[in-house]
Amino acid sequence: MRWSQYFIPTLREDPADAEVISHKLLLRAGVIRQLSAGIYSYLPLGQKIALKVMQILREEMNAIGGQEFYLPALHPAELWQESGRWQAIGDDMFRLKDRKGSDLCLGMTHEEVFTSIARNELRSYKQLPQVWYQIQIKFRDEARPKSGLMRLRTFIMKDAYTFDIDRAGLDVSFAHQREAYKRIFSRCGIQFLIVEASSGAMGGSESNEFMARTPAGEDLIVNCASCGYAANLEKATSRVPTIEDQSGPAGPEEFPTPGVRTIEDLTTFPGGAEASRQIKSLVFVATEGDENRTVLVLMRGDHQLHETKLADGIRATAVRPAHPEEIRDLLGASPGSLGGVGAKEKAKAAKIELKIVADSSLKSRSNMTTGANKDDHHLRGVDIARDIQVDEWLDLRTVESGEGCPRCEIGTLEVFKGMEIGHIFKLGTKYSESMGATVLNQDGRPVPIVMGSYGIGVERIITAAVEQRHDDDGIIWPKSLAPFDVVVTITNIKQDAVREAGEKLYGDLQRAGLDVLLDDRDERAGVKFKDADLIGIPYRITIGKKAPDGIVELFDRQTKANTDVKLSEVVAHVQKLALSCI
């Protein structure tokens, strides 16, 4: 390809709308352009890169027996009503009506469509397992599209689904996918880690997220360098040293605490207590379908509640902090003076059903201090087992950097940002049961197919690669994703000998099977070097002054090493380099 004829609109300056590095570089390198919020066009370079990602996805899916489909992006509402997700999913789904007034939606994922094919066509356990996948456009009406290609409203996704006769089969299929995912991300030059994740509204028993570490990421990951334990903050646990309490009074003692509103206030209040000896009391309203439940959450004073853990723990679809009026109606006091002692009775009097859950780090604690459910009063000497009617003990605490690893005895946890680049789920029978996808087992009885679902975002891979592989001069594509293998830079096309040497080399490299970009533009050398660095082609061959003497320069984009090579040997040299790994 000749640069002079190829469309690579590079930008010298950072576009004003771009904040994160990958977004800036993808725009500046002429890879993408924005059409609207969360909607981007791939320019020719971008299309080449995306195709390379997709090719890797295909190869690795096929290698584990995957069969490629191509399913519609436009779905009838009935399908989603069957699985229950037409109602379960809110505004994230693009919905529309056809001319007859029928409800349709744009697919945000394809469990329903694949399951409908499975139920119509799969009859016997003998046909299982099946591994089906597609590379398809997805639509999600994101509340807040952002960060370039990181959070999009329409994007390309490789989604795979496995169909097995039983849990054991699913475990095998899941493991195959997991290994394939590792190979995919490695081949794309991305450093990643696999974390335990919350399945969320997707349902199912187990899920792993593949996370790429980058400050632009939206998720928090907990990692132990010693043993490799890794988990999403939503799921992570840690070791906390147990606290030995001194024996307290025979019962709680109320004492006045005028003006004390926070845990911090009470630590400095005369007769107060340090944060780890306080019980933090939080009132939440949990929703599950149309049902609202009131929950009193008890945490150690110096610990932070993680709301997703709470929602997961009490099996609610959503939780929100109760409003001050709701709290007053329930416990007769304002936030700052709340506590678990006598809370059940107060709630009963207010005719409100109250569930009390407590973080496990509070178990068997005694001589604690907490609010008295009476403004400006607290209780000390509280023994949780004796004085508070806890309905359920849960892990609700937010893990913090520096805490002990829960899996190994020596490790210390680090918390950092990452972006989700892949997610694999053991779905189980959620969809096959709701949609009636069964096969006959060996006993001739219909059983629901056991499913798994596995997704990778193409744009997320591209974003992660750029986030992890760039320098001040631009993108450093891994060889596997680079839009060209090598760029040949003719420093001055007006010097005939130099230009002709470049033209000849261009042809030679192409005949050697390399994808070559020939920079034959009538520009100064500096401009060409800057552009080549920016768009991140792995190798650059500079045809300059020494060309008439049979010498060219080979520049390695990643290491920035610039070496003289004989013109007669450079083709073989680059060919060897381009074929070596990532």
Place this chain on the structure above:
RNA sequence: CGGGGCGUAGCACAGCCUGGUAGUGCGCUCGGUUUGGGACCGAGAGGUCGGAGGUUCGAAUCCUCUCGCCCCGACCA
């Protein structure tokens, strides 16, 4: 959906407070000089100032409404 910011030439921005000829840099076109890390000189082209309504003799500038984009938060199969 809540909070904040911004819409002026292809890109980055100034001008707005205090109403009166629409500007700067980069890019683009032409000519010349240059030619190894985003050259220089000269001459040009290019703008319904996001849109609608209003105030005014006069609106990029003031007021109202509206659309769009970005950031923080909520949300995120």
